Amino acid sequence: MAVSLVYLLLRQILQMLTQLARDGGAKDVELLVLRRQVAVLRRQVHRPDLQPADRVVLAALSRLLPRQHWAAFFVTPATLLRWHRQLIARHWTYPHARPGRPPVDREIRELVLRLAAENPTWGHRRVQGELVRLGYPLAASTVWKILHRAGVDPAPRRTGPTWKQFLTAQAHTIWACDFFTVDSVNRPGSGGVLRL
Incomplete structure (x- = not known):
């Protein structure tokens, strides 16, 4: 095990030195450092967790690099092809429509609210x-939803008094009805006299 590790290290060092001797440039040293880091x-x-920008750069560089040097990539050609298939599938997949009714235009909502405000006796129908x-x-239900979301009450409540106003106005009559009674039917033997 130790002998094979030493042999492997010696081989890589010799490859680096051979590469340096051939070109003698700083770019080659940088490439060797980058290969070692990879x-x-x-x-x-x-x-590795690749972002979309990383995938684009790697796919573009794969077109420039000859196939015999693809061992430098940490992604396989099959992975590059899968990325391409996913990109094409996303391009040709149509956006899904939202379920339900389409939204009502703003001008129609404003018209509904204007009609309700100018005609307080009109209901949603x-x-x-x-x-x-x-x-x-x-639809009438759509008009009702527009009015309800805007906080507009149904037609009878918009024009009439509130319960508090109604009870205040009728309090005297209600009080009189509860405490005073009038017998209006003649009892037998009473001689048709009306009693209070």
């Missing part, structure tokens, strides 16, 4: 009917 990282990281007459086919 070899160390391959031993430590089983599967009357507003919907007027919209249909104007050429805006809209």
Whole structure:
């Protein structure tokens, strides 16, 4: 084991020296350092986490590098092909439409609220009917939702008094009805006299 490790190290050192002797440039030294770093990282990281920008750069560089030098890559040709298939699939996959009804245009919502404000006695069905007459086919439930989200009460509540106002106005009459009674039916033998 130790002999093979020494042999491997000696072989790599000789390759580096041979490479330096051939070219004698700083670029080659840098390439050897980078190759050594890649070899160390391959031993430590089983599967690197690549960002989309990393994938684009590696795919572009793979086109420039001859196939016999692809051993320098830490991704295989099959991985590059898979990235390409995924890119094409994403390009040709149409966006999914949201389920449900399409949203109502802002101008139609404003028109519904304007009709309700200018005609306080109209309910949501009357507003919907007027919209249909104007050429805006809209469901009555949609008109109701627009009014409800805007905080507009249904038609009867918009024009009439609140419960507190109603009870205050009717308090005297309610009080009189509860405490005073009038017998209006003649009892037998009473001679048709009305008693209070």
